[in-house]
Amino acid sequence: MSEPLDPIAHGGALSEAIARHGGEPGEWLDLSTGINPFTLPMPEIPINAWRRLPEAGDARRVCELAMRFYGGALTPLAVPGTQSVIQLLPLLRPQAERVAIVSPTYGEYEQSFRRAGIPVEHVATLDAAAPNRAPIVVLANPNNPDGRETVRDDVFGFVRSHRDRLVIVDEAFADLRQDLSMVGAAGVEPNLVVMRSFGKFFGLAGLRLGFVFASPAILGLLADRLGPWAVSGPALAVAEHAFDRKDLVSELRDRIDKAHGQTRSALNKASVRIAGDTPLFFCCDVGNGAQVREALAAHHVLVRSFDHSPEKIRIGLVPDELSAVRLRETLRLVHPRLQ
Structure with a gap:
């Protein structure tokens, strides 16, 4: 039988970030997952x-x-x-x-x-x-x-x-x-x-x-x-x-496309190099991913870093323009001094 393996750290660990950096959940901008920030309207469940x-x-x-x-x-x-x-x-x-x-x-x-x-x-x-x-x-x-x-x-x-x-x-x-x-x-x-x-x-x-x-x-x-x-x-x-509900799916696609554009614009304006992306997240080369992640978390912005790609972070989609401005300005604040 194989040895037990250490669990993998995943995105979405907001409670752990709060325990480390403080704040309430509503004060955080959680961009640590690749999950669509817009939830499909729920039906009435029988x-x-x-x-x-x-x-x-x-x-x-x-x-x-x-x-x-x-x-x-x-x-x-x-x-x-x-x-x-x-x-x-x-x-x-x-x-x-x-x-x-x-x-x-x-x-x-x-x-x-x-x-x-x-x-x-x-x-x-x-x-x-x-x-x-x-x-x-x-x-x-x-x-x-x-x-x-x-x-x-x-x-x-x-x-x-x-x-x-x-x-x-x-x-x-x-x-x-x-x-x-x-x-x-x-x-x-x-x-x-x-x-x-x-x-x-x-x-x-x-x-x-x-x-x-x-x-x-x-x-x-x-x-x-x-x-x-x-x-x-x-x-x-x-x-x-x-x-x-094809109408709701179409609306969801449009919202994702808009959020993708807002997120890309925020990253470009903060002079962050985009190494790759999907419609639901961006992978960025920031030199020292873990250090940038911690610096962002100190300002209650949560992103994901990786042991296998230590120079990179993954950033999910912002839900609105105000969040895009917050991401852009926080990156401008922490990113240049960490390079």
Whole structure:
């Protein structure tokens, strides 16, 4: 059995920042996650969604809506957040002698495979994974935290050329980059698994909901390990509402696009170098990420730094113009003296 691993620090740890730097939650500008700052308007949830266990038909109906919303060819599996599936990925190839992870990326993939005793090899690109013949390959597209993108033709070509290898694609940040998505090939290509996060785009991370697109055999194994009623009735009700309201989705896209522009403008005016981005966050090169993070936190602005990329920070979207001004001026205050 493998040794216990230290937990990974993630964004969104506002209570820890408050314990260190003081203030009340409402006084902080929390830009430490890649979650949409605008929450989809919530529906009125039927009382039975709270009172009763969800019926199989409820989950099936929402999964069919998800298939159409994301552009899948086969019905996905609804899961209680894609993190729950990351924990189970080693079970898909339990005898694998190693896994190749396109890195740096979301750290829980490495943790999951190492915990299962499967060695991890870091590769810089998907093409670089081809020669090492690892039975499992993991790609986040767009990537977190640097926003790196791998064009769909390259992903598709790799999947088709390496049918003996399981290719796992995390599309948590692909809702606004559908041109990159491999959802339509998942399941049709039996060696491809695609994961989609519900909470990041819809601003509902606390709902804990995601969808996995893969072959029926893989989905069956995951469903068996997750057990019955893995996704709550209220989560299914919210998802059904979200997938059915094209008007609200369009409005959400417009708000994200505006916030993205406001955030980019604030960073440019503060002379911060943008190293990469997705529609939901920016990756910035600031020289010493941990030091800049602490300096910003002293002014109650929370961002994310990384051990694997010590020169960088990740900054989520500001919710409004006033927050953009606050970000710009705080960066101007702390950034020049830290270079």
